[in-house]
Amino acid sequence: MLNLSLSSPPVGTTLQNPKPCTIKLLSSITATPFTRLNPKSSFSLFTSKTLSLKCRYQDYSDKQQQGLPSNRYPPNDSSFGSQPAAASPPRFFVGHSIYKGKAALTVEPRMPDFLPLDSGDFKLSKEGFVLLQFAPAAGVRQYDWSRKQVFSLSVTEIGSLISLGARDSCEFFHDPFKGKSDEGKVRKVLKVEPLPDGSGHFFNLSVQNKLVNVDESIYIPVTKAEFTVLISAFNFILPYLLGWHALANSVKPEDASRASARTAGSAESEWNR
Template sequence: MMRPYSLSSSSSLTVTPQNPKLSPAHSFFLPPLPGTTAFSFSSNPTYIRKGLSLKCRQSEYFDQQKFATTNAQYDNSSFAPQTPSRADQLPARFYVGHSIYKGKAALTVEPKAPEFTALDSGAFKISKEGFVLLQFAPAAGVRVYDWSRKQVFSLSVTEIGNLVSLGATGSCEFFHDPFKGRSEEGQVRKMLKVEPLPDGSGHFFNLSVQNKLINLDESIYIPVTRAEFAVLNSAFNFILPHLLGWSAFANSIKPEEVSRGNNASPKYGGDYEWKR
């Protein structure tokens, strides 16, 4: 390492601070050289009866060290992936689904995300739970399906719970009125029945739609084997916490905030039984 001082022969000893940040009150100590004695001096220009001249090059030394460190960091950055600024990042969107194709119909299953409302505190509160969208399309030929005639049915989290709890011989049915509570109530009726196949090899999914607004009465059914039903149940079990928004909550937990609790509203867990 280079010594941050330089010595030269002169008729007097002059101390000149090169770093403007150093206070005039700073003092220095020069360690003894071989065959000499140690001496100290002030940062103000001082003349001592010694035949040496000394300049403080401390600022130059540290400037060189800083320059070397900056260059090293710059060189290393070329090997790291370049992450764009937050303003340049676009949220990634993923569209997923699972389809079952049979001779008379096709069934597509797609998850739909929950909706959140921003609060004044900057937090988010779930305003609408997610759901799973079932789309039934009748066959128009061999391995050809008429998606222009598709009928849809939205499964709520509770209805998904009914499906995943079905045994090999279990059955259930769901009734929907998309216009319930509105002037068109009763004009559109949808019923989904899930019943076991006679040989016990799976379940029938049968969707019946009556739409008086367009004079439509249609029924689409598709057999789902035990293996296909197991795949659906596995997907349903996985996606349920996400449809409820619980996964978003779990991802937002920070270790330092666990002990604080949330006392914003007793309805949402602010009043804990073990704190009474």
């Protein structure tokens, strides 16, 4: 009697690019000569042996599920074998700096924050902003960044700067601890005023911090050309600070068609008023 055992993938398993199942005999059959013991006795032609057949694909699958390496197949077979983990997308750090004799100004965007929902979608939780960093000069072409003062421009404040004319000015006041126990202990005032000759604007940041006993004012002249570069950068980055780029990148043509059909009735009623 032959006893065969065959290992195979579980029922319902989908095999991608299956390889031919190689069968390996783990034991052999031994033949015994025909021998009659007596007229009434039974006889056997073969000695009973147990045979075992093993499918190599199952061994490979088990190792893959356990995260173990497998060298069953050639390394140039891209269908099998461990694949390198997908690398996370690279991050980009950008900014623009203006250097003058008494101070330096660095402008850097900060992207908005999104909150994941239970549905798998995302909702804007915090708008982005533009971070201004002012550092006083410590020598010729040298700046003391350990004494830097920062000011975060909101999207509305960016809009005020974008709308400035050659002779216009604006002023922003920030209290980082507004509504908290330390309210009033830190005061930041940013003034943007035109230069007397109309060649640009002054950026003047005054900081009074009673918590660390700091009272400092840093100002830097920004020429018309430099101010134009800032305005151009602000115009470009503003929709991204609002998070609208995420919506635009997620819209598919079929989604846009359905959205247009849903809003057609409300749009017509709006124009008919």
